[in-house]
């Protein structure tokens with residue numbers, strides 16, 4: 001197949017796009033409205049119309065510059081950007097990847113209907129134009145899909161970060177006693193942040209006892225141990241004593257084999273034990289209140 | 294019979310994945326909770342050394358099954374600067390960085406078998422085995 005031949009076909013599709021922009025837009029919009037993936041709860045009819053028209057108008061102006069309809073060419077940058085933006089906003093709005101992709105894939109139906117009308121008498125040209133149409137819509141689909149994937153990755157990363165922050169609140173148990181329940185993986189960056197927030201809170205509240213609970217920490221290696229020891233020393237300098245609790249038996253054995261010395265750190269097996277110790281140090285006791293009295 | 298997996302070690306997240314994979318293989322090999330914790334912790338130490346001192350590398354994880362004995366072998370490899378004095382590196386408390394200097398010797402104590410092979414300018418290979426007890 002010669003290049004000249006292909007170019008003629010593609011020029012045909014681009015010509016049709018340019019000449020019938022308005023009709024294609026309406027056909028596309030009604031096609032979308034009839035899809036199962038149509039989600040009026042997430043996107044209003046007006047927005048759908050605006051987005052479709054805006055994208056199609058970018059497509060036709062790019063088609064004027066590049067009739068070969070090759071999305072990799074610079075003429076299509078504005079189209080790619082707009083499509084990415086729309087796809088991104090849909091992914092963030094809660095459309096599933098399939099629903100988001102159906103936005104551009106439904107353009108195929110609208111285009112093919114139009115091609116059929118135009119090439120009614122010319123099966124050969126119709127077949128060629130259909131091919132170009134498929135290739136073109138597939139390229140749009142790829143832009144959408146990769147944007148959706150990227151958006152999801154960003155979202156997951158953000159959620160992970162939020163979860164990290166959420167899972168490490170410094171709580172005040174009672175007057176002068178703080179508790180830091182650590183949960184999850186303790187790697188350098190995060191541990192640093194968590195430990196600093198504990199020290200900060202010690203200063204703010206003038207607490208004298210801080211319980212660091214590691215029940216939710218799956219692995220205590222030398223790095224975690226080092227962070228714990230540093231925090232304990234820093235807290236001590238600020239006048240607070242730390243109790244490390246939640247050291248499960250298997251962790252205790254492992255720490256011993258590692259050779260980490262927690263000699264001058266108060267340790268307790270459970271948070272309850274640590275709490276009892278903290279109360280004792282503060283001169284407090286828990287008393288059962290007689291309901292009858 | 295052995296089954297091997299290889300994981301890259303180039304980021305902190307890779308270390309987390311090495312720990313997770315080690316834990317899951319240790320469970321599949323029937324190791325008890327204490328031994329699982331030991332091998333996971335040793336893996337964490339060696340993976341971090343691979344990243345921090347070896348400049349990154351990979352680990353090969355193998356489930357071992359010979360003569361009715363089940364176990365797990367982890368082999369950490371890097372093409373970093375190597376270790377000039379292995380005896381010194383294995384001494385408790387020795388660190389050329391800012392660590393506690395307990396990772397390498399600790400990993401040895403936490404495992405049943407420990408082999409280290411290192412050449413200056415070529416890289417380091419550390420291999421450990423934990424047998425089901």
Ligand SMILES: Nc1ncnc2c1ncn2[C@@H]1O[C@H](COP(=O)(O)OP(=O)(O)OP(=O)(O)O)[C@@H](O)[C@H]1O
Pocket residue numbers: 222223338342343346347371373374375376382383387388389390391392393394395396397398399417
């Ligand atoms: N893969 C490696 N490549 C080059 N040098 C290494 C490697 N592994 C360990 N070393 C050297 O051996 C020393 C001791 O290692 P070890 O893991 O015992 O201590 P650390 O990593 O310095 O501190 P810790 O592990 O206690 O946090 C390191 O400081 C480093 O100089």
Ligand SMILES: [Mg+2]
Pocket residue numbers: 338341342392395396397
């Ligand atoms: Mg180390």
